[in-house]
Amino acid sequence: MLKVFDYEKMPVVEIVNNILVDAAKRDASDIHFDPQEEYLKIRIRIDGDLKDYAEVPNTIKRNMITRIKIISGMNITESRLPQDGAIKTTIEDVNLDLRVSCLPTNLGEKIVIRILDYSMSQAGLETLGFSPSNFEKVARIISVPNGIILVTGATGTGKSTTVYSILQKLNREETNIITVEDPIEMNIEGINQVQVNSEIGLTFAASLRSILRQDPNVIMIGEIRDNETAQIAVRASITGHIVLSTIHTNNSLNTIERLLDMDVERYLLASALEGIISQKLARRLCPKCRKLRPTNEYEKELFKNVLNKDVNETYTNVGCEECTNGFKGRIPIHEVLVVTQTIKDAISNNVRKEELRKLVYTEDVTTMLQDGMEKVIEGETTFEEILKLIELDEDESTAGEDRSNLQNSIEFTKLSQEAAKATLNKLEEAEKKDRNEKSPTNSTSNNISNPAVNSPTSSSTTPSTSSTTNNTSTSTVTSPSTTAPTSSTINNISNSTVTSPNTATPPTNPIPIPPQPTINTNEKASQ
Numbered sequence: 001m002l003k004v005f006d007y008e009k010m011p012v013v014e015i016v017n018n019i020l021v022d023a024a025k026r027d028a029s030d031i032h033f034d035p036q037e038e039y040l041k042i043r044i045r046i047d048g049d050l051k052d053y054a055e056v057p058n059t060i061k062r063n064m065i066t067r068i069k070i071i072s073g074m075n076i077t078e079s080r081l082p083q084d085g086a087i088k089t090t091i092e093d094v095n096l097d098l099r100v101s102c103l104p105t106n107l108g109e110k111i112v113i114r115i116l117d118y119s120m121s122q123a124g125l126e127t128l129g130f131s132p133s134n135f136e137k138v139a140r141i142i143s144v145p146n147g148i149i150l151v152t153g154a155t156g157t158g159k160s161t162t163v164y165s166i167l168q169k170l171n172r173e174e175t176n177i178i179t180v181e182d183p184i185e186m187n188i189e190g191i192n193q194v195q196v197n198s199e200i201g202l203t204f205a206a207s208l209r210s211i212l213r214q215d216p217n218v219i220m221i222g223e224i225r226d227n228e229t230a231q232i233a234v235r236a237s238i239t240g241h242i243v244l245s246t247i248h249t250n251n252s253l254n255t256i257e258r259l260l261d262m263d264v265e266r267y268l269l270a271s272a273l274e275g276i277i278s279q280k281l282a283r284r285l286c287p288k289c290r291k292l293r294p295t296n297e298y299e300k301e302l303f304k305n306v307l308n309k310d311v312n313e314t315y316t317n318v319g320c321e322e323c324t325n326g327f328k329g330r331i332p333i334h335e336v337l338v339v340t341q342t343i344k345d346a347i348s349n350n351v352r353k354e355e356l357r358k359l360v361y362t363e364d365v366t367t368m369l370q371d372g373m374e375k376v377i378e379g380e381t382t383f384e385e386i387l388k389l390i391e392l393d394e395d396e397s398t399a400g401e402d403r404s405n406l407q408n409s410i411e412f413t414k415l416s417q418e419a420a421k422a423t424l425n426k427l428e429e430a431e432k433k434d435r436n437e438k439s440p441t442n443s444t445s446n447n448i449s450n451p452a453v454n455s456p457t458s459s460s461t462t463p464s465t466s467s468t469t470n471n472t473s474t475s476t477v478t479s480p481s482t483t484a485p486t487s488s489t490i491n492n493i494s495n496s497t498v499t500s501p502n503t504a505t506p507p508t509n510p511i512p513i514p515p516q517p518t519i520n521t522n523e524k525a526s527q
């Protein structure tokens, strides 16, 4: 329903204040003032969607735009060029921190006000909706002494919130943190923040060069947008600094490729890159009115494929007076990559994209599709919402084959499941051998899928035990010595194969191990 003001009697100052406070109270992220032929249309964005808010008659239009330009510190005599401004004030006990942008259009100046909300960033990293395993990985990534940590996602996916939360975690007495941002979205006590000003030549790259002379421990770069910034960021991180930044890509794999496209030297990137946190935002189901509904065949199959779970019911959105169409707020969907030595080696050795993809999507990685569907099971969001997010990736810069669509996500998930299956098979195999106290003997391998495996002194093969889904899960495993595998050998096996420090623990969603085919037992017995 449109909001109606008494434009005849109410002063424009009051109307503007009213709109700002009302939008903030409704948890809107943006307010748009769109000039039309007949009137000025006001829309507000809540939970990612724009909604009509009010229609201001043309008689008031000019005054209203001027008022906003005045309070945001813009030049009111300039109406032909775009301008940026900011408002920081308290109205009716509501603290407002607003970024204002003015763009001349053919019908007049369009103004967009971005409402900055610190409440999420201040609540702490623990409250950002990471799954327990992803949170553990983030904690591991940010505990490194130096290296580059990237948060990726499209515009408006909460990258800044994640970055600020990490900064607050790193913000300690003994640490010198300097940021270079455009714009500074939140002031953090104890941190030195630099606002980029390209008009006077204070670009990201120029600021960074000076910052390096200021003895920083942690450098936060608002966004890596150009080659020079990417190169300085990577160089800074290998000279003993933690560099934290965001980049406009949609997953771990794309991020690595984007940085290489930005002419960052392979060996430097390999040595610098420590972790990539990718995220998207899904609308959160309103806990008051959400309702269970049975899953259909397609959904059942996808849950089975992606999570190996039988899901017969999920929550759906209904709608009540406390929410919009059954949704209230948003939750992030994550993919967290800890860059292992194997991945570093692969980057510096310029392996084919397919190989890199396999190394990135090991069992240790929860894909965004998996993370999202877990959140559907938990009743945090809906199945449709996750599919919409995964399928409709509006990131034009990675259009084409790299577009992170559903097919790609399913493929990434398959890769991580194959890795998990292979590890489980190997553990099982090794345990079996351990029990039988048999020396491993050479046997033939069907397929070698992992180039990172050490050269064998003796090798054993995990037979392909799954008859249905894949024929690539088999990989060659080498035991490090000629002695029979012991429990420590088992650890070595799993580490060398899947390149993750905690692979000894079973994956969160273990895949049932099919029975070993009898032909294999005979083979072994005959040797």
Ligand SMILES: [Zn+2]
Pocket: 286, 287, 288, 289, 290, 319, 320, 321, 322, 323, 324, 326, 327
């Ligand atoms: Zn509701």
